[in-house]
Amino acid sequence: MRPIILGTAALALTAGIALAASHSMTVRMGTEGAYPPYNFINDNGEVDGFERELGDELCKRAELTCEWVTNEWDSIIPNLVSGNYDTIIAGMSITDERDEVIDFTQSYFPPDPSVYVALSDDIDVNSAVVAAQTGTIQASHVASTGATLVEFATPDETIAAVRNGEADVVLADKGFLEPIVNESGGELVIVGGDVMLGDGIGVGVRESDAELKAKFDAAIASVKEDGTLNTLIAKWFDGMDGGY
Known part of the structure; x- marks a missing residue:
């Protein structure tokens, strides 16, 4: 913020x-x-x-x-x-x-636990390009790690960035991402475990x-x-x- x-x-x-x-x-x-x-x-x-x-x-x-x-x-x-x-x-x-x-x-x-979501679970989230929404606790967390943070104005844009290759993975609230993963027909997967923030x-x-x-x-x-x-x-x- x-x-x-x-x-x-x-x-x-x-x-x-x-x-x-x-x-x-x-x-x-x-x-x-x-x-x-x-x-x-x-x-x-x-x-x-x-x-x-x-x-x-x-x-x-x-x-x-x-x-x-x-x-x-x-x-x-x-x-x-x-x-x-x-x-x-x-x-x-x-x-x-x-x-x-x-x-x-x-x-x-x-x-609410945060989770990483990508097209494949073969991702090192600590060195990846990570999409997050601007001004969120997830963006602050990514910035504190060795990953490359790419920020977007809306949640939908963070998902699109993973799908179109702008980012390797997205970090957001599990409550937001989990339904999207479940509806993706296997296209998107959760990478690693829960990340507790806030x-x-x-x-x-x-x-x-x-x-x-x-x-x-x-x-x-x-x-x-x-x-x-x-x-x-x-x-x-x-x-x-x-x-x-």
Whole structure:
């Protein structure tokens, strides 16, 4: 994640926007809409997926009216900070680096293993050309190894890069890659074992929106306690037991 530097005027503007949002009954939920099964755009042009269903349930329990907004991944944090929407619910892993810029609720998804996927399992991932989405924990991980990192703006482009030979292998969340491997008819394979990165996935909010964060924290605790969250995880992630 690139560092974000805000001047005094921008901070003041952000604080004003955040204050207005906290007194509004309508909360704009920001997501990418391109990372199934977490979030995607369905045939009706609407945001769909695990996070849409979970987000609507959280808003119901928090007694908030929520509207869904899509934003490209590489600017999703800056546009939260600048007030284009009020939350990020987009498969975003909680990391110390991101937490310096925004706040996170408690996690609503446990740390999702990352996996490498290629056309052949005869790949040394530590010396290969590895595709990853820009601004992700996977891109940061690849950059810390001896591999050559090639970054792309969207998840679909990372898969295409492997298929067309631009990259030897892709690294992304297992929940995203595993269905693609299963549907590839043997074209794509998982290379090696799981790679554990991040501290789970949470809702991102502006640092000034403590009241909104508290509402979502309470709602997340509620769906964990009554089993709703585990049911949704099992539904969208091919029988995964959830872990909460």
